[in-house]
Amino acid sequence: MQVSTDEVFGSLGINDLPFNEKTAYQPRSPYSASKAAGDHLSKAWYSTYGLPVIVSNCSNNYGPFHYPEKLIPLTITNILQNKPIKVYGDGKNIRDWLFVDDHCSALDRLISAGKVGSNYCIGGGNEITNINLVNMICEILDEKESEGKAFSSKDLITFVKDRPGHDLRYAIDYICLKNELNWQPKVFLKKGIEKTINWYLNNKNWWMPLIK
Numbered sequence: 001m002q003v004s005t006d007e008v009f010g011s012l013g014i015n016d017l018p019f020n021e022k023t024a025y026q027p028r029s030p031y032s033a034s035k036a037a038g039d040h041l042s043k044a045w046y047s048t049y050g051l052p053v054i055v056s057n058c059s060n061n062y063g064p065f066h067y068p069e070k071l072i073p074l075t076i077t078n079i080l081q082n083k084p085i086k087v088y089g090d091g092k093n094i095r096d097w098l099f100v101d102d103h104c105s106a107l108d109r110l111i112s113a114g115k116v117g118s119n120y121c122i123g124g125g126n127e128i129t130n131i132n133l134v135n136m137i138c139e140i141l142d143e144k145e146s147e148g149k150a151f152s153s154k155d156l157i158t159f160v161k162d163r164p165g166h167d168l169r170y171a172i173d174y175i176c177l178k179n180e181l182n183w184q185p186k187v188f189l190k191k192g193i194e195k196t197i198n199w200y201l202n203n204k205n206w207w208m209p210l211i212k
Contacts, residue, residue: 001111002042002055006096006121007032009057011167018096018171019057021119029165039119046117054110055119059172062192063100064199068207071130072193075137076200077207079153080145085138089162091131094169098124099187099195109183123172126189136190140197
């Protein structure tokens with residue numbers, strides 16, 4: 001398996017159809033270019049030497065053990081420490097979020113039944129703007145941690161200068177996986193965020209040393 005990213009396809013406009021297996025590669029950052037190179041190298045080994053390769057391109061993952069520098073865990077851990085929640089630009093960039101358990105189940109299905117030499121898109125069906133995602137996390141955490149709290153976690157939101165090469169929107173159409181291999185995501189966003197928040201609340205001994 002070559003586990004890759006939807007970033008290799010570039011950036012979608014607000015009204016564009018989601019990425020699928022036929023979308024042309026248009027990486028726009030050094031990271032996505034390196035992932036695209038890995039995809040092409042893997043397929044070249046299959047074409048030239050018959051190496052049994054399957055390439056997958058997935059949406060943004062989230063869930064337990066998500067490294068705390070990333071948006072969802074960083075938002076959670078900053079709220080728990082009363083630190084500013086930094087949101088790039090106007091917060092209207094859109095991502096499609098895939099719960100880690102769903103991603104693992106999709107990879108397991110591809111390894112056992114996927115067509116060698118093919119690529120598959122794995123999506124979560126959870127498109128949301130960054131600011132709406134942050135607001136959701138704030139609301140759920142405030143419900144769970146309301147005792148003794150005199151302010152809303154949303155008061156911690158701070159808009160900062162946008163980062164270079166920040167693509168507007170990513171979204172995945174996973175219809176091929178659904179039709180060919182009977183796979184689709186089971187954990188949708190609010191439930192997945194609640195699961196993730198609960199994990200971070202119960203595992204401070206894991207993430208606290210990392211942020212120090």
